[in-house]
Amino acid sequence: MVPDAAAADEEKCLTDGMGRLQHNAFYMHRALDSNNLKDALRYAGQMLSELRTSSLSPHKYYELYMRAFDELRKVEMFFVEETRRGTYSVTDLYELVQHAANILPRLYLLCTVGSVYIKSKEAPAKDVLKDLVEMCRGIQHPVRGLFLRSYLSQISRDKLPDIGSEFEGGANTVNDAIEFVLQNFTEMNKLWVRMQYQGPIGEKAKRGKERSELRDLVGKNLHVLSQLEGVDLDMYKETVLPRILEQVVNCKDELAQHYLMDCIIQVFPDEYHLQTLETLLSAFPQLQPTVDIKTVLSLLMDRLSNYAVSSTEVLPEFLQAEAFAKLNSAVGEVIEAQVDMPISGVITLYVSLLTFTLRIHPDRIDYMDQILGACVQRLSGKTKVEDSKATKQIVALLSAPLEKYKDISTALNLPNYPRVMDHLDNATNKVMSAIIIQNIMKNNTCISTADRVDTLLELIKGLVKETDEAQDDELDEEDFKEEQNSVARLIHMLRTDDAEEMFKIISTVRKHILLGGPKRLAFTVPPVVFSALKLLRHLQNQDGDVNGQEVSVTQKKIFQFLHQTIEALSSVPSPELALKLYLQCAEAANDCGLEPVSYEFLTQAFILYEEEMADSKVQVTAIHLIIGTLQRMNVFGIENRDTLTHKASGYSAKLLKKPDQCRAVYACSHLFWVNEQDGVKDGERVLLCLKRALRIANAAQQMNATRGSSGHVTLFIEMLNKYLYFLEKGNPQITSSAIHDLIDLIRTEIQSDNTTSDPSANAFFSSTMRYIEFHKQKGGSVGENYEQIKV
Amino acid sequence: MVLVLAIGDLHIPHRAPDLPAKFKSMLVPGKIQHILCTGNLCIKEVHDYLKSLCPDLHIARGEYDEDARYPENKTLTIGQFKLGLCHGHQIIPWGDLDSLAMLQRQLDVDILVTGHTHQFKAYKHEAGVVINPGSATGAYSSITYDVNPSFVLMDIDGLRVVVYVYELIDGEVKVDKIDFKKTANTQSAH
Numbered sequence: 001m002v003p004d005a006a007a008a009d010e011e012k013c014l015t016d017g018m019g020r021l022q023h024n025a026f027y028m029h030r031a032l033d034s035n036n037l038k039d040a041l042r043y044a045g046q047m048l049s050e051l052r053t054s055s056l057s058p059h060k061y062y063e064l065y066m067r068a069f070d071e072l073r074k075v076e077m078f079f080v081e082e083t084r085r086g087t088y089s090v091t092d093l094y095e096l097v098q099h100a101a102n103i104l105p106r107l108y109l110l111c112t113v114g115s116v117y118i119k120s121k122e123a124p125a126k127d128v129l130k131d132l133v134e135m136c137r138g139i140q141h142p143v144r145g146l147f148l149r150s151y152l153s154q155i156s157r158d159k160l161p162d163i164g165s166e167f168e169g170g171a172n173t174v175n176d177a178i179e180f181v182l183q184n185f186t187e188m189n190k191l192w193v194r195m196q197y198q199g200p201i202g203e204k205a206k207r208g209k210e211r212s213e214l215r216d217l218v219g220k221n222l223h224v225l226s227q228l229e230g231v232d233l234d235m236y237k238e239t240v241l242p243r244i245l246e247q248v249v250n251c252k253d254e255l256a257q258h259y260l261m262d263c264i265i266q267v268f269p270d271e272y273h274l275q276t277l278e279t280l281l282s283a284f285p286q287l288q289p290t291v292d293i294k295t296v297l298s299l300l301m302d303r304l305s306n307y308a309v310s311s312t313e314v315l316p317e318f319l320q321a322e323a324f325a326k327l328n329s330a331v332g333e334v335i336e337a338q339v340d341m342p343i344s345g346v347i348t349l350y351v352s353l354l355t356f357t358l359r360i361h362p363d364r365i366d367y368m369d370q371i372l373g374a375c376v377q378r379l380s381g382k383t384k385v386e387d388s389k390a391t392k393q394i395v396a397l398l399s400a401p402l403e404k405y406k407d408i409s410t411a412l413n414l415p416n417y418p419r420v421m422d423h424l425d426n427a428t429n430k431v432m433s434a435i436i437i438q439n440i441m442k443n444n445t446c447i448s449t450a451d452r453v454d455t456l457l458e459l460i461k462g463l464v465k466e467t468d469e470a471q472d473d474e475l476d477e478e479d480f481k482e483e484q485n486s487v488a489r490l491i492h493m494l495r496t497d498d499a500e501e502m503f504k505i506i507s508t509v510r511k512h513i514l515l516g517g518p519k520r521l522a523f524t525v526p527p528v529v530f531s532a533l534k535l536l537r538h539l540q541n542q543d544g545d546v547n548g549q550e551v552s553v554t555q556k557k558i559f560q561f562l563h564q565t566i567e568a569l570s571s572v573p574s575p576e577l578a579l580k581l582y583l584q585c586a587e588a589a590n591d592c593g594l595e596p597v598s599y600e601f602l603t604q605a606f607i608l609y610e611e612e613m614a615d616s617k618v619q620v621t622a623i624h625l626i627i628g629t630l631q632r633m634n635v636f637g638i639e640n641r642d643t644l645t646h647k648a649s650g651y652s653a654k655l656l657k658k659p660d661q662c663r664a665v666y667a668c669s670h671l672f673w674v675n676e677q678d679g680v681k682d683g684e685r686v687l688l689c690l691k692r693a694l695r696i697a698n699a700a701q702q703m704n705a706t707r708g709s710s711g712h713v714t715l716f717i718e719m720l721n722k723y724l725y726f727l728e729k730g731n732p733q734i735t736s737s738a739i740h741d742l743i744d745l746i747r748t749e750i751q752s753d754n755t756t757s758d759p760s761a762n763a764f765f766s767s768t769m770r771y772i773e774f775h776k777q778k779g780g781s782v783g784e785n786y787e788q789i790k791v
Numbered sequence: 792m793v794l795v796l797a798i799g800d801l802h803i804p805h806r807a808p809d810l811p812a813k814f815k816s817m818l819v820p821g822k823i824q825h826i827l828c829t830g831n832l833c834i835k836e837v838h839d840y841l842k843s844l845c846p847d848l849h850i851a852r853g854e855y856d857e858d859a860r861y862p863e864n865k866t867l868t869i870g871q872f873k874l875g876l877c878h879g880h881q882i883i884p885w886g887d888l889d890s891l892a893m894l895q896r897q898l899d900v901d902i903l904v905t906g907h908t909h910q911f912k913a914y915k916h917e918a919g920v921v922i923n924p925g926s927a928t929g930a931y932s933s934i935t936y937d938v939n940p941s942f943v944l945m946d947i948d949g950l951r952v953v954v955y956v957y958e959l960i961d962g963e964v965k966v967d968k969i970d971f972k973k974t975a976n977t978q979s980a981h
Contacts, residue, residue, distance in 0.1 A: 485834055489803070530805060584933055632933075632934070725890065760897075
């Protein structure tokens with residue numbers, strides 16, 4: 001209620017004031033028109049008296065001020081006209097206006113006339129300016145004083161004796177201009193600071209807000225200085241900056257200091273800042289402890305960073321100015337001085353410094369390390385950082401070198417890099433690790449030494465290592481998978497062409513992934529296994545054909561490694577995956593000619609099949625993989641081969657569903673017939689398998705007959721195709737009568753009333769018959785076999 | 792003109808980190824009407840990527856695929872052609888063309904797309920065509936040494952299919968093409 005009432009009051013006050021102002025302005029203009037100077041000045045005085053009010057907030061006062069400003073412009077034009085005509089002399093006017101009753105209107109009028117005076121050149125600009133700036137001292141009320149001096153600043157702007165201006169010359173130099181502006185600035189700042197101490201203590205926040213509204217009035221002076229031609233680097237260095245800083249430091253006001261430091265940095269050219277770096281930085285520790293220096297310092301560093309990339313010619317200046325050293329110590333000093341700075345602020349400063357250094361001195365890795373080292377120091381002694389603002393900044397800190405250098409190796413070489421990461425809590429480590437992995441994948445970087453691999457995996461341990469159970473559970477399953485898959489992809493980037501080193505690399509990788517716990521192993525073991533298999537290939541290519549005894553020690557070592565690695569999956573447990581991987585190794589050992597090693601791997605696969613595969617679908621896939629693998633092996637002697645094929649066929653026949661049994665058993669027929677030159681071609685055992693499969697198909701038919709379904713017809717057609725296959729390959733045991741029998745059987749089944757029609761089986765049969773027909777007609781060596789077949 | 796991408800055996804992330812960059816830049820969404828994937832992607836991310844290239848995605852199950860629900864084999868009709876899709880680890884001996892021909896007869900298709908060996912093949916026999924797009928990432932295979940990344944694009948136009956095979960050899964993409972024609976009345980390609 002009360003604020004509203006106060007606001008309404010204020011509004012009324014403003015409206016009333018405006019009304020009276022306009023009223024007086026009207027009469028003033030009328031008097032001017034009739035050349036009644038005395039009356040005009042009287043009305044002017046009354047008009048300006050409205051600006052004497054204390055009941056308006058700065059925001060509202062400004063409106064009143066602007067109206068008065070407009071009116072005074074017209075008055076000034078009048079004065080200019082009349083003095084030119086000679087109706088009055090400027091000095092007379094200057095005299096006359098001082099008769100105004102109250103000081104504030106008097107001073108506004110004086111400033112206005114002063115402007116005319118300078119323009120007329122009847123007196124040196126410097127004298128008039130000096131006079132005015134001193135006389136404004138008469139107003140000590142902060143708001144009124146600020147606006148008055150702002151008026152002075154505005155109207156004098158184009159009349160300063162700058163280099164090349166018409167007002168320069170003789171006694172008037174740019175020094176006078178500078179002196180004038182600096183003095184105005186100093187006084188305005190004092191008034192502005194004084195506002196803080198006005199009014200009741202409870203309204204501190206309100207005052208702060210009001211002060212903020214007026215800050216640009218003060219800042220304008222710095223802007224004016226920056227626009228002066230005469231303020232070159234030397235002038236800035238010798239005079240302007242030291243004077244400004246003096247006022248900034250001495251005013252001991254937090255709001256003013258922060259705003260003005262900011263202003264200086266924004267308003268003056270970056271080139272100047274670079275050359276006055278030491279002076280500028282020396283002011284920072286002298287500021288009030290509550291000033292948010294880090295944003296100012298960050299701003300400075302960011303501007304200098306941007307300046308550095310703006311042109312290549314600029315870079316040497318930085319080196320010459322020793323910018324890094326100065327900024328580095330400034331950051332240190334500021335952190336020392338502001339004991340209560342939160343850790344996020346500290347890191348923000350270092351982020352700015354690091355960004356700066358990356359731009360200016362990209363080759364100085366030692367500087368980067370230094371900066372990271374300083375962070376480590378600040379972070380040590382504390383527990384893991386948990387403040388989210390701070391962690392965000394640390395992530396920014398660590399990401400900066402990655403983005404700049406693209407090659408992760410540079411970051412890995414910084415000894416302090418992992419130390420900073422150590423201070424991250426697990427969640428943030430994961431975020432950072434993801435960024436690191438992304439960087440590697442995007443830039444296609446290969447990490448090619450075991451040491452660097454070790455460092456890298458240690459760095460990203462948030463993703464690799466198993467930690468708190470509780471934390472892991474919280475993670476969404478999808479996210480976890482994505483995370484681990486990215487680690488898996490990363491593993492393929494850890495490689496080199498040097499075999500010895502590569503083995504060290506995969507050993508290192510395995511060392512780390514074994515710490516991942518059962519949840520992670522299913523993701524991380526396969527890439528390690530395949531990396532090892534690729535290494536084996538690589539070795540094989542190098543040695544040329546290796547047979548029997550000539551194996552190098554390293555091959556055996558790799559197989560040992562593979563065995564141990566796959567074994568780790570038993571803790572997950574992941575028997576299906578382990579079985580597949582064992583089979584891969586068995587084949588690889590076969591290609592190396594290592595019979596016992598290959599046998600061992602197949603044994604492991606069989607054990608898993610026997611003990612761990614309960615699901616029938618899984619069994620079907622697994623047995624086909626075993627048969628397919630075994631079929632390709634040529635390293636086994638007769639005894640071993642027999643044992644293995646026997647096992648495979650045995651398990652095939654024991655699958656749960658009859659059709660699965662049938663298919664697995666006829667697949668086994670290929671175990672006894674290998675199409676290569678010295679491959680086994682045991683026609684009898686092939687036939688045995690086929691007959692066994694046929695018996696199973698018949699059994700399936702019995703079962704289906706009771707149900708009236710016809711799925712088994714397809715089985716018979718498959719059998720027919722298999723018979724034809726071996727017939728073609730020249731297996732003497734395959735007789736044409738057996739084939740005829742099958743064809744008849746199939747025809748009977750298809751046409752039988754008991755079974756439902758199966759279009760796909762019909763089509764299969766048709767295409768098979770076409771196939772036979774095709775070969776009969778084609779003739780040739782294959783066609784011979786088909787001669788006997790009657791269709 | 793219907794473009795069908797035949798691709799598979801990527802084995803991401805078990806055996807390869809990603810598709811080769813040159814392939815990725817060639818495979819742009821919106822250009823392909825159908826994708827036949829022989830399997831062994833192995834993870835959902837790859838599935839989603841392929842789906843983004845073309846919504847009509849058909850996948851046959853490979854033995855390393857994370858999603859066990861993909862079918863063992865699939866058939867579909869595109870224009871005048873019947874196509875069949877199967878990973879191939881189920882057909883023993885692996886890569887044996889005669890055994891694959893049997894599957895082709897069983898599925899009654901003109902074109903059989905199959906994988907597992909990581910070796911590109913386009914083979915015509917009396918019942919039709921067998922196409923193996925190889926491994927798109929050049930993944931390790933126990934069956935094939937020196938695998939080059941490859942995939943196949945089929946352009947089906949009426950009774951004719953042009954098979955373009957893209958292979959990455961020594962960092963360069965090489966393209967080859969093979970023509971197959973089908974006779975109108977019969978159900979098989981000659």
